[in-house]
Amino acid sequence: MSDIKVKNFDFQRELEKVAAGIRKPNILICGATGAGKSTVVNWIFGKNVAATGTGRPLTRGITEYSSEETSVNLFDTEGYEIGEEKISAYRDNVEKWIEERREGGLAGQIHEAWYCISAANKRVTDMDISVVQTLLEKNIPTVVVLTQLDCVDYEEYREMFRAVTENCNxxxxxxxxxxDQYIQEVMEPYIEWEALIDWAIRELDDSLKEGFIGSLAGHVQKKQELVTKKIIPIYTTAAAGVAATPIPFSDAVLLEPIQVSMAMHILRTYGLDKVSEELISFVGSLVVTQAGRMLAQSLTAGVLKMIPGVGTAAGIAVNTVVASTFTAAIGAALSQSCANYSKAVFEGSKPQSYPEFFDSAILSGFVESWLKEHKNGKDT
Ligand SMILES: Nc1nc2c(ncn2[C@@H]2O[C@H](COP(=O)(O)OP(=O)(O)OP(=O)(O)O)[C@@H](O)[C@H]2O)c(=O)[nH]1
Ligand SMILES: [Mg+2]
Incomplete structure (x- = not known):
């Protein structure tokens, strides 16, 4: 029965709707030429974001990297060269540009700035200090990214760190x-990519955090947490709302669109919407069939007994609990599959085939164990 309903969905369209609803943070990347700005962007968001040639040059040497595929807008400034004149031109440029964007409204304003200084320079220049001060005066949350740490020894690193924190505040x-992976491993105790990312998330308004986390390369755990705490609850609430309306519950027609949107939202968060169109419709169909099957079974079999609240409450209350619990269970199951697949893709050396991670037996298994875990009404 539910197999037929798969045809009613345009998963690509659902995905577009979800993507359109995600607010994008605007991040400004500053620093001298060769400071490693583009490298930082590539490291954090993946090579696709700032790949050469995909940026849109804006006025005055600022390149915007934004696309429908990512939920973050990056503004990479063309680094300035040594020389007093060029330096103040750069600063005035950036300052004016920030003002203009602010006047253009909320969506356009810069939400935070990352100022890159190469540790290899072995000094913090007056210019670095002056630009950071300007950003702070504009009330832009600003951080210094001390790049190319592998180029200095420990003493030099400490000295640079001290100079930055004392002068830039x-x-x-x-x-x-x-x-070289070996060099990265040796440097590990001193490398703070994670702390930088955590700072960047912390400084963003709640409504912008999702866009940032969803755009990260890797960081599966952060994505998993976002899905569990922020994304699934949107849909369980919607499902409960639908169930509370006086429509026969056995009619899954109203719940399935919610679960499909949720599935697309989860795929997007893990960045798996970019894998292939096949994966999108494969997962969409799987969720539709799975949800339909679960609902049908639950009305006849003992599955209902596993859901907290069922049997104690009556009528509409039961339906609301069932609807939101099913939605939560399916969301959690899909999130688990996505996390496993992402990890395999990220850590694996060869391309991974997705049916191994997204088949209906695996999904039911995750659903069942989620239901068991949440039997006592926690966390639904
Ligand atoms: N050893 C080492 N080299 C790095 C690191 N980060 C960047 N580089 C190199 O430094 C050079 C400059 O890096 P970019 O990221 O292009 O610098 P940029 O700030 O974007 O430079 P402009 O776009 O010219 O302003 C490149 O050759 C990078 O490969 C690092 O952490 N370690
Ligand atoms: Mg660059």
């Missing part, structure tokens, strides 16, 4: 993007 996080 902002947080400073050290990073290295060396290609």
């Amino acid at each position: 902002v947080h400073c996080f050290a990073t290295s993007a060396h290609e």
Whole structure:
């Protein structure tokens, strides 16, 4: 029965709707030429975001990297060269540009700035200090990214760190993007990519955090947490609302669109909507069939007994609990599959085939264990 309903969905369209609802943070990347700005962007958001040639040059040497595929807008400033004149031109440029965007309204304003200084320079220039001050005066949350840490020794690193924090009065996080994995491992105790990302998330308004986290390369755990705490609850609430309306519950027609939107939202958060169109419709169909099957079974079999509240409450209350619990269970199950697949793709050396991670037996297994875990009404 529910197999037929799959045809009613345009999963791509659902995905677009979800994407359109995600607010995008605007992040400004500053620093001298060669400071490692583009490298930082690539490291954090993946090579696709700031790949050469995909940016849109705006006025005055600022390149915007934004696309429908990512939920973050990056503004990479063309680094300034040494020389007093060029430096103040750069600063005035950036300052004026920030003002203009602010006047253009809320969506356009810069939400935070990352100022890159190469540790290899072995000094913090007056210019660095002056630009950071300007950003702070504009009330832009600003951080210094101390790049290319692999180019200095420990003493030099401490000295740079001290110079930055004393002179710039902002947080400073050290990073290295060396290609050699061995060097990265040796440097690990000093590298603060995670802390930088946590700072960046913390400084964003709640409504912008999702866009940022969803755009990160990797960071599966952060995505999983976002899905559990912020995304699934949107849909369980909607499902409960639908169930509370006086329509026969056995009619899953109203619940399925909610679960499909949720599924697309989860795929988007893990960045798996970019894998292939096949994966999108594969997962969409799977969720529709799975939800339909679960609902049908639940009305006849003992599955209902596993759901907290059922049997104690009556009528509409039962339906509301069932609807939101099913939605939560399916969301959690899909999130688990997505997390496993993302980890495999991220850690694996060869391309992973998705049916191994998204088949209906696996999904039912996750649903069942989620229901067991939440039997006592926790966390639904
Ligand atoms: N060893 C090492 N090299 C790095 C690191 N980060 C960047 N580089 C190198 O430094 C050079 C400059 O990096 P970019 O990211 O292009 O610098 P940028 O600030 O974007 O430079 P402009 O766009 O010219 O302003 C490149 O050759 C990078 O490969 C790092 O952490 N370690
Ligand atoms: Mg660059």
